[in-house]
Amino acid sequence: MDSAAVRERAGELPRSPGVYLFLDDREVVLYVGKAVELRARVRSYADPRSARIRRMVERARGIDFAVTDTETQALLLEANLIKRHQPRYNVRLKDDKSYPLVQLTDHEFPRIEVTRDPDDSATVYGPYTDKGRVDTVVKALRETYGVRGCSDHKFAGRNRPCLDYDIGLCTAPCTGEITREGYVADVESVKRFFEGEAGVLADPIRRAMEAASQDRQFERAAHLRDRLAAVEAFHGGGGEAVVARDRRTVDVLGVAIEGERATVARLRSEDGKLVDRERHTLSTPGDDGETDGVAGVLAAFVPQYYAERALPDELLVPERPEGEEVAAWLEREGVSLRVPGAGREATLVDLALKNARGGVGRRDEAGALADALAAAYPDLPARIERIEGFDVSHAQGRAVVGSNVAFVGGSPKKGDYRRKKLDDRNDDYANMRDLVHWRADRAVAGRDERPDPDLLLIDGGEGQLAAAREALADAGWDVPAVGLAKREERVITPEGSYDWPGDAPHLHLLQRVRDEAHRFAVQYHQTLRDEVRTVLDDVPGVGPRTRRRLLRRFGSVENVREATVEDLTSVEGVGPKTAETLRRRL
Incomplete structure (x- = not known):
């Protein structure tokens, strides 16, 4: 786009807060930005402030936008879209969390649900940073207005109401317990709440609380009081409000940049004690050596990282994040943002910087793995950030289970672990095929909230890998897969096998994933076997x-x-007499 095209498109945008997306000729998202006023912000791209942004604008063929109610919602929506689209010209945190949204589907009888991947045709509200509060509010809305939350499959073809109707969560439009006109009126009340009319929900809860108190149902009244507090806080600060914290927490951030990669080290202090250290990698669009600098990296990292994570009471940084949006959001959330100049806090920032620089200087396992597998999978990303490992465990075909573990940035992400009970049979290939097919089916159908991995690692050799690839092809899930054979530690790919040196960092990465998948599978198998x-x-x-x-x-x-x-008799609890009985009976 040239300057005239940018100005022309900007003139069509509203003077409202929101986000804007620059798209190329294939409608691939190149860049996502936030704005207090969309029209003025997009118009500024007619005269780009840097060579990198100028190149982005030249590649762009269109500009899309989304309006939000507040600046805070624009900030959070920007972080959501960056995580979803991974645009080339944004600083991108290699992390898979995203903010929850609430959607009302466009069915004849709309469904309400909390989601991170809304339907294109749905009415969507959010994003929000506190999923617990969102869940509380959605449940309160369902109890008050009876809007269904069931799947289309469960809704269709019923001849009697389900349990949600019996416990007061749904008015059962599926069986005609409520007319369509009545149901739609209730849905409109829900929309009014999300559009800012808090009394639509707060007033009925307050009346119920007062009635419970008068009836001396104090436990129920206390429960309703807590729910009322969550509802009344919901619209404060763009859907968020300050949450009282039980203890003082401080997060300290340090940033180191090298080429198109930045490392952010985070230290956490609770009650004056250092309790946690971790590093995070960001991809920075640094063409020709140009980068966003520490301030730009922090402006991208803070909103993307704190999705679904509790904000600290204080945040210490080496520089203030670029722009004022992040600082304003943190202030509304009750977080003290400071750049310490001296004393103990400055020492902590220096320590975080040292940790960050150590991360940049480390051997790049993820990048080395991508390079090593480039011949087998030319389309792999430059760094393999997310790997999911699979293994099967059983006792000669009995108590058969499968494990699915996830590693992000070289570290286990235990919240994304899954396990599955499989059909009992002594066939490792068929068991692996079923396990991978289960994961692939859920991913293709959109029933798995986890993001697609960059690579699947199969615990086994050529047979297990072939079974896994057959499952992937049958499900239509296009994800690269390799195997790692235990005995010889050979990496198996569709193009052949690799015998990497024992000290290769990329081999160590795969071994950690493989070993964790094996441990998780064996643990579940033992639990299940003991119950048989x-x-x-x-x-x-x-x-x-x-x-x-x-x-x-x-x-x-x-x-x-x-x-x-x-x-x-070497087993605890088994004496000579019991051992002889075992030998005789078995």
């Missing part, structure tokens, strides 16, 4: 605890059967 009734239950002298110890020691009933009396 076996012939050991019929052996006199063998109770549930002894049975679990035997299975954990020998792995299966078959191995217990083959054990010697000496082996059996």
Whole structure:
């Protein structure tokens, strides 16, 4: 776009807060920005302030926008869109969290739900930073107005109301318990609440609270009081409000930049004690050596990082974040933002800077892994940030389970771990096929809130990898996959295998993922196996605890059967008499 085209498009935009998106000729998002006034902010791109932004504008072929009610919502929506689209010209935190939204679908009987990936045709509100408060408010709305929250599959073809109707969460439009006109009127009341009319929900809750108090139902009254507080706080500060904190927390940030990569080190102090240290990687669009600098990196990092994370009481930084939006948001949230000049706080910032510089200087496992696999998968990103590992565990076809672990930035992300009970059969290939198919089906159908990984790691060799790739192809999920064989530590790809040096950092990364997937699968298998009734239950002298110890020691009933009396008596709770009984009965 040239300057005239930018000015012309800017003139069509409203004078409201919101976000804007520069798009290329394929409608790929190049850049996302926020604005207090969309028209004035977009017009400024007719005279770009830097060579990088000038190149972005030249590549752009269109500008899209979204209006928000407040500057805070614009800030949070910008962070959401950056995470979703990963635009080339934004500073991007390599992290997968995003802010929750509330959507009302466009069905004949609309559904309300909290989501991070709303339908294109839905009416969407948010984003919000406190998911717990959003859940509380949505539940209160459903109890007050009976708007359904069920899936389309559950809604269709019912001949009697479901449990939500019985407990007062839904008015059951699926079976005609309410007319469409009445239901739509209730939905309009919900919309009025999200558009700022807090009394639509607060007033009924307040009346119910007062009635409960008069009836001496003090526990219910206290519950309604807490709910009323959440509802009344919901619209404060653009949907957010200051939350009372039980103890003083301080986050300290340090930034180091090298080329197109920045590292932010975060230290956390609670009650004056350092309790946590971590590093985060950001991709910075630094063409020709140009970067956004420390202030620009912090302006991108802070809103993207604190999605669904509790804000600290204080935030210490080496420089103030670029622009005033982030500082204003933190102030509204009750967070003290400071750049310390001396004393203990300045020492903490120096320590964070040292941690950040150490992160930049470390061997880049993720980048090395992408380079090493480039021949097999040319379209891999420059750094493989998210890896999901898969393994299957069973005892000769019994208690078959699968694990799905996730690593982000080289570290386990345990909140994204999943496990699944599989059909009992002694077929490792079929079990792996079913496990990967389950993950792929959920991803393709949009039923898995986790983002797609950059790489799948299969615990096993060529057979397991072939089974996994067959599942991916059948489900239509286009994600690269490799295997890691235990015995020889060979990396298996569709193009062949790699025998990397034992000290290769990218091999160490895959080994950590593989080992964690194996541990998680075995742990679940042992739990499930211990719950399964076996012939050991019929052996006199063998109770549930002894049975679990035997299975954990020998792995299966078959191995217990083959054990010697000496082996059996080595298990706690098994004496010579019980060991002889086991040998005789098995």
